[in-house]
Amino acid sequence: MCCNTNPKYKTMNRPTIKDVANKAGVSVGLVSMVLNAKRDENGKFNCPVKEETAQKVLDAVRELDYKANRQAAGLRRGKMKTIAVIVPDISNKFFADIAGHLEEAAFKEGYTVIFCSSSESVERLSSLVDSLYSSNVDGMIIAPCANSERIVKKTSEMGIKVVIMDRLLPGLDHIPSIALDNIRAGAMAARSFSRRGCTKIGVICYDTMISSLRDRIEGFKQEADRLGIEHCVTFLPYNSGTEVFKTTISTVLGSGADALFFPSNNAAVKGLAVANTLGLSIPGDIAYLGFDDCDVFEVYSPRIPHISQSTKEFGEESFRMLIDLIEGREVSSKVLEPVLVND
Amino acid sequence: MCCNTNPKYKTMNRPTIKDVANKAGVSVGLVSMVLNAKRDENGKFNCPVKEETAQKVLDAVRELDYKANRQAAGLRRGKMKTIAVIVPDISNKFFADIAGHLEEAAFKEGYTVIFCSSSESVERLSSLVDSLYSSNVDGMIIAPCANSERIVKKTSEMGIKVVIMDRLLPGLDHIPSIALDNIRAGAMAARSFSRRGCTKIGVICYDTMISSLRDRIEGFKQEADRLGIEHCVTFLPYNSGTEVFKTTISTVLGSGADALFFPSNNAAVKGLAVANTLGLSIPGDIAYLGFDDCDVFEVYSPRIPHISQSTKEFGEESFRMLIDLIEGREVSSKVLEPVLVND
DNA sequence: CTGTTAGCGCATTCAC
DNA sequence: GTGAATGCGCTAACAG
Numbered sequence: 065m066c067c068n069t070n071p072k073y074k075t076m077n078r079p080t081i082k083d084v085a086n087k088a089g090v091s092v093g094l095v096s097m098v099l100n101a102k103r104d105e106n107g108k109f110n111c112p113v114k115e116e117t118a119q120k121v122l123d124a125v126r127e128l129d130y131k132a133n134r135q136a137a138g139l140r141r142g143k144m145k146t147i148a149v150i151v152p153d154i155s156n157k158f159f160a161d162i163a164g165h166l167e168e169a170a171f172k173e174g175y176t177v178i179f180c181s182s183s184e185s186v187e188r189l190s191s192l193v194d195s196l197y198s199s200n201v202d203g204m205i206i207a208p209c210a211n212s213e214r215i216v217k218k219t220s221e222m223g224i225k226v227v228i229m230d231r232l233l234p235g236l237d238h239i240p241s242i243a244l245d246n247i248r249a250g251a252m253a254a255r256s257f258s259r260r261g262c263t264k265i266g267v268i269c270y271d272t273m274i275s276s277l278r279d280r281i282e283g284f285k286q287e288a289d290r291l292g293i294e295h296c297v298t299f300l301p302y303n304s305g306t307e308v309f310k311t312t313i314s315t316v317l318g319s320g321a322d323a324l325f326f327p328s329n330n331a332a333v334k335g336l337a338v339a340n341t342l343g344l345s346i347p348g349d350i351a352y353l354g355f356d357d358c359d360v361f362e363v364y365s366p367r368i369p370h371i372s373q374s375t376k377e378f379g380e381e382s383f384r385m386l387i388d389l390i391e392g393r394e395v396s397s398k399v400l401e402p403v404l405v406n407d
Numbered sequence: 408m409c410c411n412t413n414p415k416y417k418t419m420n421r422p423t424i425k426d427v428a429n430k431a432g433v434s435v436g437l438v439s440m441v442l443n444a445k446r447d448e449n450g451k452f453n454c455p456v457k458e459e460t461a462q463k464v465l466d467a468v469r470e471l472d473y474k475a476n477r478q479a480a481g482l483r484r485g486k487m488k489t490i491a492v493i494v495p496d497i498s499n500k501f502f503a504d505i506a507g508h509l510e511e512a513a514f515k516e517g518y519t520v521i522f523c524s525s526s527e528s529v530e531r532l533s534s535l536v537d538s539l540y541s542s543n544v545d546g547m548i549i550a551p552c553a554n555s556e557r558i559v560k561k562t563s564e565m566g567i568k569v570v571i572m573d574r575l576l577p578g579l580d581h582i583p584s585i586a587l588d589n590i591r592a593g594a595m596a597a598r599s600f601s602r603r604g605c606t607k608i609g610v611i612c613y614d615t616m617i618s619s620l621r622d623r624i625e626g627f628k629q630e631a632d633r634l635g636i637e638h639c640v641t642f643l644p645y646n647s648g649t650e651v652f653k654t655t656i657s658t659v660l661g662s663g664a665d666a667l668f669f670p671s672n673n674a675a676v677k678g679l680a681v682a683n684t685l686g687l688s689i690p691g692d693i694a695y696l697g698f699d700d701c702d703v704f705e706v707y708s709p710r711i712p713h714i715s716q717s718t719k720e721f722g723e724e725s726f727r728m729l730i731d732l733i734e735g736r737e738v739s740s741k742v743l744e745p746v747l748v749n750d
Numbered sequence: 751c752t753g754t755t756a757g758c759g760c761a762t763t764c765a766c
Numbered sequence: 767g768t769g770a771a772t773g774c775g776c777t778a779a780c781a782g
Contacts, residue, residue: 077566080759091769096761112767129565134541135487136759139478139774146542154506154522160498167524176538179497179522181507195519198477199489222472223420306705334702340683341708359677362649365684423775434753439777455751479775482758 079128088117088124095121099132138200146176147386148196150189152209154181158329158356158375159207162229165379166205173387175202184209184272184302193219203386205229210273225389229382232275240389242382242398244373246276249402250283252371253325253353254291256407262323262351264294266316268309268335269327271299280327280355296321300331309338317344323351329358336360336368357405367406374400422471431460431467438464442475481543489519490729491544493535495552497524501672501699501718502550505572508722509548516730518545527552527615527645536562546729548572553616568732572725575618583732585725585741587716589619592745593626595714596668596696597634599750605666605694607637609659611652611678612670614642623670623698639664643674652681660687666694672701679703679711700748710749717743 081099085092094113098121101111109118124130138144149166151159163179170177178201182189189212196204203225208216213233220226220239228241257265267284269277281297288295296319298312313324313335324339326332332354339346346352346368354361354370361368377400388395428435437456441464444454452461467473481487492509494502506522513520521544525532532555539547546568551559556576563569563582571584600608610627612620624640631638639662641655656667656678667682669675675697682689689695689711697704697713704711720743731738 081761082759092760093762093770094768097768100761114767117767131537131541133482133543133759134538135478135482135543136774137761139476139482139758139776140760140762142774144478154497155500155503157498160503163497164524164526171534176542181510183507191514194474195477198474199519200476200478337703337707360680364680424777425775435776436754436778437752440752443777457751460752476775479758480777482760483775483777485758 078133079130081130081132083128084121084124084130087128088120090117090121095124098122099125142200144200144202145174146178146199146201147203147205147383148178148180148201149205150180150182150192150196151207152182152184154179156330157358158373161357161375162379162382165376166383167379169380169383173383175383175387182209182212186210186212186215190215193224197222197224203227203390205382205386207231208233225386227382227386227389227395229378230276234275237397240385240395240397242378242385242400244276244402245399246279246402247283247286249355249371249373250280250285250327251287252283252402252404253280253327254284254287254293254295256353256369256404257288257323257325257351258291258293259407260323260347260351262293264296264319264321265323265325265351266313266319266321267295267297267325267327268312268316269297269299269331270302270304272302277327284325284327303330306334306338306341309334310342313338313342317350321350323353325353327355329354329356332356332370333358333360336364361406369404369406372403372405374403421476422473424473424475426471427464427467427473430471431463433460433464438467441465442468487543487545488517489521489542489544490546490548490726490733491521491523491539492548493523493525493532493539494550495525495527497522499673500701501716504700504718505722505725508719509726510722512723512726516726518726518730525552525555529553529555529558533558536567540565540567546570546733548725548729550574551576568729570725570729570732570738572721573619577618580740583728583738583740585721585728585743587619587745588742589622589745590626590629592698592714592716593623593628593670594630595626595745595747596623596670597627597630597636597638599696599712599747600631600666600668600694601634601636602750603666603690603694605636607639607662607664608666608668609656609662609664610638610640610668610670611655611659612640612642612674613645613647615645620670627668627670646673649677649681649684652677653685656681656685660693664693666696668696670698672697672699675699675713676701676703679707704749712747712749715746715748717746 081092081095085095097111098113098118101109104110167177180192182192189209205227206216207230213236216233217236226239228239230243232241232243300308326335344350352368354368357372361370381398385395424435424438428438440454441456441461444452447453510520523535532552548570549559550573556579559576560579569582571582573586575584575586643651669678687693695711697711700715704713724741728738
């Protein structure tokens with residue numbers, strides 16, 4: 065059926081460009097040309113091939129169900145039309161949503177996206193970068209985990225096009241990034257509680273030292289101080305269990321807090337469940353403010369106020385930035401605006 | 408710095424195997440040999456190279472920070488040491504967990520895993536398969552969406568090694584699959600309610616016609632009938648909003664049901680939130696049974712009973728099956744056992 | 751033990 | 767407009 069019958073190279077038995085050329089009665093060069101030619105709005109090829117020849121090629125392609133080998137093309141061209149996205153935790157809804165929008169945007173431009181999860185581990189991130197580098201991806205969008213500035217720096221220095229997402233890294237200002245204005249988000253939170261007449265706010269979050277969380281808390285503190293609102297911040301070990309949340313929330317409320325602010329989605333959801341367990345009515349007994357667009361916030365009755373970041377913007381913009389970078393255009397970092405929902 | 412200075416081929420300016428060979432003062436063949444040789448437990452190479460030469464190569468690799476080009480290797484070898492996993496929804500915790508375990512298992516064997524999400528769309532699945540096929544992945548693990556038997560069949564016929572996961576497809580018994588004993592899971596649910604003294608059970612789920620859901624309901628019905636327990640099943644449009652859940656649950660309970668069974672995780676979580684909103688106490692007012700290991704089930708007080716499938720087994724076993732398939736070994740389909748938790 | 755070399759599938763000059 | 771020839775980085779076969 066196919067031309068590649070040389071038993072020495074037991075490559076998959078697929079139609080190659082040569083098979084197409086044979087079937088169409090033209091040369092491989094022509095086939096390649098036709099297949100890679102851009103078509104204008106009328107469907108005409110804007111390359112020097114006879115319309116008739118092009119049709120023969122297309123027919124052969126269809127008959128053989130030929131699919132180009134991206135590997136060979138990439139090898140020859142030096143570009144794979146593939147980008148990789150590395151997030152700290154693909155099971156986090158925020159990143160999963162971004163992944164969806166990113167894929168959407170990339171698909172439209174003919175790019176393939178590969179998703180990987182670093183599991184908040186520097187070692188895993190490092191090994192992922194190596195593997196993806198070896199696969200010749202054209203670029204990477206990285207939401208780095210804590211303490212990964214060395215890896216990300218190295219990645220960029222290896223010549224890989226990199227866009228940093230969601231979390232900023234110290235000392236890497238020269239690498240384009242896209243992140244929320246987290247300082248502003250924190251301030252927003254403080255003002256929201258102020259409007260609701262709260263007097264003492266307990267802030268609860270995991271103690272992962274990532275910039276986004278740090279900035280949210282920093283922004284919150286500054287604005288709360290300015291507004292003269294009392295507050296206390298509690299850091300919990302990463303992925304603490306229910307019991308830890310329970311005692312923490314009890315303690316915080318026992319100390320006189322009338323409001324809770326969870327500056328990250330997972331903590332906010334867990335906190336909500338625990339508040340339920342403790343028989344707390346929201347907003348009856350305490351004011352609450354979560355982060356990101358979690359289903360539960362909308363499902364709750366009444367809806368839970370939260371600060372939202374646009375996963376659509378994150379996905380689409382980060383992709384655009386990376387493509388600009390890959391294609392040699394000037395790219396500058398981007399700051400997204402937080403939005404208060406259900407306030 | 409590197410050898411590839413031919414401006415005609417503007418491939419990425421990376422060290423190639425040739426650079427390593429030059430630096431080490433040996434031939435490219437030797438470098439390839441050393442780099443691909445397996446090492447026994449003592450770290451010795453079990454291939455005919457002098458220990459000393461091997462060391463020279465390794466040194467050169469380290470100095471140049473050389474990383475092999477998998478593309479070229481894959482092209483030449485006909486194998487990419489890469490598998491793809493396509494799930495209907497990467498933001499579903501069940502699949503996200505499987506993804507984690509799969510990656511773990513694959514990593515140990517030197518395989519790279521690519522995750523993709525079909526968004527429950529046949530068209531998206533089809534385009535993903537094409538793209539992955541073009542990338543020469545060695546095999547795919549597919550959790551198919553509804554009505555995708557044609558695509559999966561075609562994929563398998565194209566010569567791609569395929570393992571079907573989680574959901575079975577009619578007429579594709581010749582393709583190895585791994586799935587839960589969903590009939591049994593359904594029966595388990597019925598018996599759980601029976602033990603708890605429930606008399607009428609409302610079953611609520613999305614109306615996606617996938618085998619897993621169908622079987623769970625089928626198994627439930629059979630066993631409930633055998634036990635003489637009343638039941639009624641309500642199908643909701645896929646991803647229905649809160650309001651739909653609210654009215655449905657109200658209706659079901661209004662009709663005299665004293666228990667709710669949600670045979671899929673997302674519906675179970677949403678149902679739980681809505682039950683909260685309605686002021687229902689669980690298990691005080693109604694008995695509840697969810698599916699899969701969702702955080703909220705454990706966070707709730709008292710814990711919510713649910714039927715669990717081992718994502719670890721799914722991940723590890725599906726990978727093992729695919730590798731066996733790729734390496735030409737005999738592979739037979741696998742059925743996993745459900746486990747009742749918090750009962 | 752080690753060097754040499756062909757060719758994987760494709761894109762791209764350069765002739766004609 | 768089209769065909770032929772070259773080489774991307776690598777592995778595997780073979781020669782020495």
